[in-house]
Amino acid sequence: MKYIYSIIKADYLQRTRSYSFLITLAITIYAAYSFVPPPSASYTTLNVVGYKGIYNSAWVGHVSAMMSTIMLSLYGFFLINGGIKKDVDTGIGQIIATTPLSNFGYLLSKTLSNFLVLLTITGITFMMSIVMFFVRTDGSSFVLTDFVLPYLFFALPALLFISSLAVVGEVFLGRKSILQYVVFFFLFGVIMSNVVGHSGSTAITFVDPFGVNAMTNSVKDKVNTQYHEHIEAVNLGFTFSAKHRFKTFVWDGISWTSIFLLSRLVWVCFAFAIVYFSSFFFHRFDFKQPVSKKKKEPAFSASSGISEFAKGINVALLPPVVADYSIFPFVKTELLLLIRKGSKWFWMINGGAWISMLFVPLNVAHAYILPVLLFLQVTRFSDIATKEITNRLHYFTWSSYKPLQRMLPSQLLAGVILAVGLALPVMLRYAIISDFYTVLNLINGAVFVVLLSVGLGILSGGKKLFEILFFFITYCVIEKIPVADYIGSMQHNSHTGFITTVLILNLFLAAISFGVRNYQVRHL
């Protein structure tokens, strides 16, 4: 146990001592602030059509805890994913493999360090929810248990489950990050669709890892009882609405039944059980060589060291050097790197989605398929500007001739070519119907995605931040939340205003990217 504690501690410190984690915390504080909107806000976070809960201790505590649980479960997976991969990449894994630490011990320590990272973020939202209670309420009495218990019973089991899921995902899907993301996204969607809006039952309580069903049903029951309504729909999440006149109700929180508490315990046990189960399949850093159907190469090639003494380099005989400072060779290589990243079979999915955008209704292609297709490239976009550092190639690139004027624009250009290429079917269809405003929006959106990845990559030094944010943006675009609409798939009050806003964002991101990289190339 002592060893496990040391591994958890080291892993936790390694993950939290990064700029990207600090930025995540800053975003978390803002998110927690947004969970309790002011009365004049155009959105709510727990919506019963036409009704609004009065802000009291129970409402603020429960809604904050539930929103933190859902949001953190969603993006937390992206944040903590990759703990085992890191040990593979750094070579630490091979050292761990030679120690007496059991597979279960190792996976458990990874799960618990994941959990600790998520717990740190939850701690911030917990404190922020208390601050927001005093900011948003006026004279309502503060009850600490209204904050502590929801976080304890909603957040903790859910986050432990997500922590274990991230580890299990890595055990079974190895380095296929994008596949893990897709499977998780699908699983999350299935869970949410089965628990939100359904009437409460013991069975649903036990298949709901977040406890959301108990909460929405409690609120719904309160409204239906007080106003003799038959409301079925309760929306949890950011719901935007122009309506500002609501009937109000006082909600005093959930009564914690023993069935509910038992269900939370079951999820905690389930989290440990799947980690234990996966430990039987853990590779323990022993990677078998992939067997190719092609003719096997000789074990020692001509250059492996047992061949004839090589000629060496006669510098005088080398062809003369011709100067060529164009950026096109870079763009070509950057594109090559973007295309070769990930599995080849994934391009078949991309191809299928790309072709489908030519035939499905244009609004479906624009609002649903395109954002998903762009998100599927998240691991390609996320390391556009960080791969030279992670591959330790920046010694060459930053000491090259005019790196800022040649390298960074090439990386951006390659990314934009990929993004625009993926959006091409939709752009062509809009061009055919002479909707050039939307074509412009799509180009603007493609540039935005690339600049966001480059900007956040350069700022944070990693790719997680962009991956999490891009996931959220995609989720919001599909949920039709206007503020996240980077590809212009929704109606906006002013065409010019929308284009200008995205353009200004792009210019801002470009300025940040070039400014920070300019400093970095001379301060290694």
Add this chain to the structure above:
Amino acid sequence: MALEIKNLTKQYNKHKTGLSDYSITIDRGILGLLGPNGAGKSTLMKIIATISKPTAGTLFLDGEDIVNNPDYIRKMLGYLPQDFGVYPNLNAYEFLAYVAALKGVGGVGLKRRIDMLLDGVNLTADAKRPIGSYSGGMKQRIGIAQALLNDPKVLIFDEPTVGLDPEERVRFRQLISDMANDCIIILSSHIVSDIETIADEVAIMQGGVLLQKGSKPDIVKLVEGKVFETVVDSNALAALKAAHLVIDTSRQRENTKARYITRNQPAAPGSNPVNATLEDAYLFLTHNKA
């Protein structure tokens, strides 16, 4: 062609100094940098390679200030860092074409130049394989090839022989000896014999400070007449270590054969004077300072 470094200081933070008031002039030929870990060798090389900016001091190449105009040296620089990486999805040919683009090298002769370099480092047979599948030595050879892509006039090699087998090390030494007439070559290594064999001049560093710079004979001269060998038992060995700088020991049945350098004391009784080497001088200088 000369690289003039004056009063160079690199302060990473309040507690960590990379280089301290470092001055040196480097002419055409091979300069070998020797020093223990943390001596500042890599810091000096990074500053010359323009990827690290000094806190103070100047750096001129042929009268051109390369701290303020880094692109001047970048056009003629070949740099092999100690801990470099590659894009594992590219093959050797694609990788070298990419580095050529970085260095601003193109034209019709580029393909042939890459072919010849790959041939020269014995990687032609593996040129179409992804570099991710290469061994450490093969990656190091790719590193050497990339440094030569742009016909460099300033070559910086940080621990270049790491991972090379003995044959490859000989070939590497031959290569840089051939180039030394036209270039400034700066080479750091922990392997003193590598430096001893190929460097025209040697700079010994410690704690970010230049301890000594000169030709090999000049540096060896510092310890000439001070290096001895003797055979002692374990009790006498402890006394020998207390009185002198023992630089090497080897077991000889019950006793120990020790090689040592005297500081200002007379040699131990029964000792035989031996020829001094660069390694003796290096250890003498770095331990005297410590």
